Amino acid sequence: GAGVSQSPSNKVTEKGKDVELRCDPISGHTALYWYRQSLGQGLEFLIYFQGNSAPDKSGLPSDRFSAERTGGSVSTLTIQRTQQEDSAVYLCASSLAGERHNEQFFGPGTRLTVL
Amino acid sequence: AQSVTQPDIHITVSEGASLELRCNYSYGATPYLFWYVQSPGQGLQLLLKYFSGDTLVQGIKGFEAEFKRSQSSFNLRKPSVHWSDAAEYFCAVAAGGGSYIPTFGRGTSLIVHP
Numbered sequence: 389g390a391g392v393s394q395s396p397s398n399k400v401t402e403k404g405k406d407v408e409l410r411c412d413p414i415s416g417h418t419a420l421y422w423y424r425q426s427l428g429q430g431l432e433f434l435i436y437f438q439g440n441s442a443p444d445k446s447g448l449p450s451d452r453f454s455a456e457r458t459g460g461s462v463s464t465l466t467i468q469r470t471q472q473e474d475s476a477v478y479l480c481a482s483s484l485a486g487e488r489h490n491e492q493f494f495g496p497g498t499r500l501t502v503l
Numbered sequence: 504a505q506s507v508t509q510p511d512i513h514i515t516v517s518e519g520a521s522l523e524l525r526c527n528y529s530y531g532a533t534p535y536l537f538w539y540v541q542s543p544g545q546g547l548q549l550l551l552k553y554f555s556g557d558t559l560v561q562g563i564k565g566f567e568a569e570f571k572r573s574q575s576s577f578n579l580r581k582p583s584v585h586w587s588d589a590a591e592y593f594c595a596v597a598a599g600g601g602s603y604i605p606t607f608g609r610g611t612s613l614i615v616h617p
Binding site: 392419421423428429430431433436438444447479481487491492493494495496497 | 509512537539544545546547548549552593603604605606607608609610
């Protein structure tokens, strides 16, 4: 079956522009996570969706970052007024449910470059 | 709060040699522990996980890891490394308290020499 997909795979934008990153989780997975991976760094948690519950936004670095998940499936991460420090790989992952023993399935990521 | 330390940023081994990647965690109770591998340009793939039972867990691609509560460690091992094992390896911990968000270590980059 299809895995987690993300689009675009690469995005180059100018400082100050807004960008939208898309994640299609595995069908039936109720939990969805966004992470940011900067060069030489580990994964930085951004936001977590579980079913119809209010998302956990505790990892969002600033109010320029937001995310939504429509219909419990596709998610979009939006970065407004991008800055050069936003350059990173943005990874999306999904899992069967919000249980701590569940395996996360990761997409290939979107590489964002802010000029 | 849970935390994960991977003390080695880079590890270099020769093909055929044994491998051990270190992972230490900080959490009061027994956590759920994971090892993921990330090949260049790819997302992360689960190698193995531990949450109860036998402290030596077997994973895919010939990897294993041992949970040692006394040392707060969950080191990843492989008896004989293949060139295709060159990748980034991440240890992760998921604790309790209603949090289902794993914390990842900074990763260890494995370089394999022929």
